[in-house]
């Protein structure tokens with residue numbers, strides 16, 4: 073190994089940018105290694121060396137680009153050094169759009185079809201690099217290459233390759249371990265433990281692609297999904313197959329959210345939109361004149377119009393408590409709701425608790441995990457979303473978990489339905505942080521199987537006509553994803 077690289081690894085270790093021990097990652101996983109390249113801002117000499125070695129990597133590979141862009145935030149100063157040292161224009165990606173002024177995702181000057189080189193400090197799954205590439209692509213700037221200081225070898229490079237982004241890494245985790253062991257900074261046991269952790273926590277293909285797009289990714293490559301009829305055959309859960317069959321039969325991927333406050337209003341909406349939806353989503357606890365008999369009326373309407381009932385209860389407590397919340401009290405949700413959802417925050421107990429109720433009562437029910445939210449400033453991180461995906465895919469939950477409430481596609485497994493809320497024909501938001509996307513964008517860009525529409529329909533003058541408009545928009549978008 074080149075002395076420059078070896079010395080840099082040792083220096084990063086000395087300043088605690090690479091640490092060994094027991095660390096709880098954001099995802100909840102316990103890791104023997106922790107990389108925190110943020111500290112290098114306090115060591116200008118190391119910062120310079122990092123920028124230089126990354127720049128050399130780009131030179132060696134004769135990469136061609138018009139600008140550089142650091143993945144926010146740790147790689148921003150590295151990109152700045154490269155930009156000023158070598159006189160290369162820089163672009164900045166905003167992680168959150170401003171709600172005033174120009175609302176630009178990318179700051180700086182660029183021309184359509186410019187090429188930008190992405191600079192990143194550490195790559196794990198490749199998600200951050202990909203998201204930066206997407207933001208650049210959205211303003212017409214192309215991305216072919218990314219330079220990373222340290223590849224954790226957990227699948228990021230392969231994942232990015234599937235998106236036609238070539239990852240050039242200065243060093244790998246294996247090289248880091250070799251150097252540190254050779255210089256007696258860590259012992260063989262730690263090397264083995266770290267390798268084992270890295271190996272057993274590789275992101276598979278589905279996790280690696282953070283937001284594959286339904287009918288075309290950022291390179292224009294088309295992803296074709298199975299039709300609803302095909303998915304009904306392929307999926308594992310009976311409730312999921314039932315849903316796909318309803319969607320296929322009624323030609324709709326529309327779920328209506330009946331967020332109104334009286335039984336009469338709920339029924340009025342359902343009578344108007346029932347033919348056009350595959351799901352009616354309730355918040356049963358906001359109905360002021362609720363009586364237990366109302367749930368029977370809901371079920372009768374579900375049968376009359378052939379839709380499933382989704383109670384958006386978002387259980388989020390320990391297993392023992394959610395069992396009671398699901399099956400007891402005045403609502404007795406398990407008796408009438410085909411689908412419920414949970415915040416996976418408490419861990420697998422929240423799912424197992426509900427699943428136990430379903431098993432004991434011999435019911436055919438489905439559960440969605442809230443893996444992402446539509447509200448501005450929500451605290452869900454990418455790691456949380458990926459941990460939710462892993463929970464959903466766990467063997468022990470395969471008889472109950474049917475997918476996600478989310479904002480992007482998490483897997484191509486047809487057994488996992490993606491329901492996207494925050495959908496309106498005119499995008500924008502409300503004054504309490506709700507953020508809307510259009511049906512077309514939800515299905516095509518975000519990979520929604522189901523679009524969830526609330527006020528877009530319930531506040532319309534003509535409920536039926538509006539539901540028809542959403543049904544048509546959702547269905548036409550779906551057709552583009554299957555051909």
Ligand SMILES: O=c1ccn([C@@H]2O[C@H](COP(=O)(O)O)[C@@H](O)[C@H]2O)c(=O)[nH]1
Pocket residue numbers: 329331355384444445446447477493494495506524525526527528
């Ligand atoms: O991230 C989330 C999760 C759930 N919702 C629910 O969807 C509807 C949206 O209503 P709109 O009137 O279309 O805004 C509502 O019941 C939310 O509780 C969500 O919006 N975002």
